[in-house]
Amino acid sequence: MKRFVVKLGGSLLFDDDGLVKIDFVKNTLTVLREAAKDDTKIIVVVGGGVTARKYIHQARPYVENESALDQLGILASRLNAALLHSIYYKTFPVIPSSLEELARIVASALPVIFMGGLQPGQSTTTVSALAAEATGSQLIIATDVEGVYTADPKRDPSAKLLKSVSIDSLIDIFSKVQKAGEYRLFDSLTLQIIKRAKIHTRVLKGDPPENIIRAIEGEDIGTLIEPA
Ligand SMILES: Nc1ncnc2c1ncn2[C@@H]1O[C@H](COP(=O)(O)OP(=O)(O)O)[C@@H](O)[C@H]1O
Numbered sequence: 001m002k003r004f005v006v007k008l009g010g011s012l013l014f015d016d017d018g019l020v021k022i023d024f025v026k027n028t029l030t031v032l033r034e035a036a037k038d039d040t041k042i043i044v045v046v047g048g049g050v051t052a053r054k055y056i057h058q059a060r061p062y063v064e065n066e067s068a069l070d071q072l073g074i075l076a077s078r079l080n081a082a083l084l085h086s087i088y089y090k091t092f093p094v095i096p097s098s099l100e101e102l103a104r105i106v107a108s109a110l111p112v113i114f115m116g117g118l119q120p121g122q123s124t125t126t127v128s129a130l131a132a133e134a135t136g137s138q139l140i141i142a143t144d145v146e147g148v149y150t151a152d153p154k155r156d157p158s159a160k161l162l163k164s165v166s167i168d169s170l171i172d173i174f175s176k177v178q179k180a181g182e183y184r185l186f187d188s189l190t191l192q193i194i195k196r197a198k199i200h201t202r203v204l205k206g207d208p209p210e211n212i213i214r215a216i217e218g219e220d221i222g223t224l225i226e227p228a
């Protein structure tokens with residue numbers, strides 16, 4: 001049984017008006033259904049996206065508690081996960097809210113499992129690393145850029161795509177403290193888990209969703225994070 005955790009960034013799911021890109025979602029679910037054939041099980045961790053950031057931004061002036069704001073983001077990410085589950089299975093959504101619940105569902109016959117956030121103080125990318133560690137899975141982080149760059153490509157046009165990068169150099173780059181709704185690309189706990197569990201991790205552009213199946217089939221796409 002081969003297992004993969006696929007982190008679907010919220011950046012992929014919403015258009016500029018904050019509506020779910022339903023065609024992209026349906027194409028992605030078709031790709032996941034194809035990938036989860038035979039002896040492959042896939043755990044999809046869905047980001048909070050625009051919905052999370054809208055709620056956090058609107059609540060922040062009234063809620064001086066980062067944990068409470070994080071919880072809004074968690075609930076938004078679980079709503080996104082429930083939407084994908086419902087469209088994929090056409091059944092009542094079963095979204096694990098802990099690693100223990102995830103382990104129980106992984107033991108079930110479901111080929112694709114959907115989940116969102118777990119607890120305040122981290123991002124869904126950390127959830128994907130924790131899920132990969134707990135289930136012995138490879139990790140694929142699907143986002144809205146081609147991989148890890150030498151700097152934020154949206155802010156620095158001279159940033160270069162890295163075909164591979166060591167976990168230690170990533171820890172140096174992404175070590176600053178982050179607030180609810182931020183956690184750009186990685187938060188520091190994501191990287192600590194990848195390092196300690198030596199998780200085979202690849203960062204790639206999730207659109208077109210076929211990139212995910214290319215990574216599952218072993219193609220050298222996006223950025224490979226080398227555990228040490
Ligand atoms: N070194 C970097 N390499 C690639 N992307 C980076 C880097 N630093 C910051 N980013 C930003 O992180 C964004 C992806 O993180 P995020 O917005 O949280 O996406 P997602 O919704 O997929 O989790 C990219 O769009 C990019 O602007």
Ligand SMILES: O=c1ccn([C@@H]2O[C@H](COP(=O)(O)OP(=O)(O)O)[C@@H](O)[C@H]2O)c(=O)[nH]1
Nearest residue numbers: 010047048049070073117118119123124181
């Ligand atoms: O386990 C989790 C997952 C998410 N979040 C909160 O939910 C927001 C949305 O998740 P994320 O930023 O990972 O979504 P994406 O970047 O993919 O849109 C985060 O910014 C956090 O505030 C959290 O506190 N704990």
